[in-house]
Amino acid sequence: QQPVQSPQAVILREGEDAVINCSSSKALYSVHWYRQKHGEAPVFLMILLKGGEQKGHEKISASFNEKKQQSSLYLTASQLSYSGTYFCGTDRTGNQFYFGTGTSLTVIP
Amino acid sequence: DAMVIQNPRYQVTQFGKPVTLSCSQTLNHNVMYWYQQKSSQAPKLLFHYYDKDFNNEADTPDNFQSRRPNTSFCFLDIRSPGLGDAAMYLCATRKTSAYEQYFGPGTRLTVT
Numbered sequence: 001q002q003p004v005q006s007p008q009a010v011i012l013r014e015g016e017d018a019v020i021n022c023s024s025s026k027a028l029y030s031v032h033w034y035r036q037k038h039g040e041a042p043v044f045l046m047i048l049l050k051g052g053e054q055k056g057h058e059k060i061s062a063s064f065n066e067k068k069q070q071s072s073l074y075l076t077a078s079q080l081s082y083s084g085t086y087f088c089g090t091d092r093t094g095n096q097f098y099f100g101t102g103t104s105l106t107v108i109p
Numbered sequence: 110d111a112m113v114i115q116n117p118r119y120q121v122t123q124f125g126k127p128v129t130l131s132c133s134q135t136l137n138h139n140v141m142y143w144y145q146q147k148s149s150q151a152p153k154l155l156f157h158y159y160d161k162d163f164n165n166e167a168d169t170p171d172n173f174q175s176r177r178p179n180t181s182f183c184f185l186d187i188r189s190p191g192l193g194d195a196a197m198y199l200c201a202t203r204k205t206s207a208y209e210q211y212f213g214p215g216t217r218l219t220v221t
Contacts (some may be wrong), residue, residue, distance in 0.1 A: 032208065041199060041212035042152065087151055095140050095159050099151040
C-alpha cells in the first residue's frame, strides 16, 4: 500500500534543482508532501487533491497525475534549508494515512 | 501556542517491561494518529482515532495498544517490548475538515 519514491537519495549543490517522484500501485485520490529534518517530526508542505493539480510553496511545487497514479515534487534553486527527507503520502478511506518510502535530500554549499 | 506534546521525549525500557507513551494536544482535533518510525524508514501507521472510534492497522502487533480517554490525550501502551520495538514513536493530529497532520516531537524508545 505504501507509495514508492525515487530517487532514494540525492545530493545537490546550492542553487541546483531536483525532482522527487512518488508512484502508487493503487489509485491515488490525494497526495500529501511532508519534509522531515533529521531528529525532527515531519512537517506538512502541501496537498494535491485533483488530477493535474499543481501547487506551489516558496520555490517548492508539485504536480499530480491521477491517471498515472504519480506525483512529483519540484525543488528549484535549492537552499541549504531544503535538506531533509521528503515523504509523499496518501490517505485511504477511514482516515488511514500511508507515507511513501522517502527521499533523502542533501544540499551542500 | 496550540501544539502536540509528547512525553517523555526519550524512554529507555527493559526487554519485556511494559511502557506507556503519552501524547496531548491543545488543537482540539478529532483525529489522532500513532506512527512508528525506525531508523531511515518512513513513519508507519499503527492506529488512529476518529474521536473515540479506534482503528487498528491489520499489521500492528497485538503487543501495541492504545487509549484515548478524552479529545486531548492519547496513550500508546507496549505490553512486552522487544528489541525490534526500538524506534521513534510519533503522534499526530488532524482536524476532520482539513488534511494537514500536526506532529508532536516524538518519543525515542530504546529497549535494552
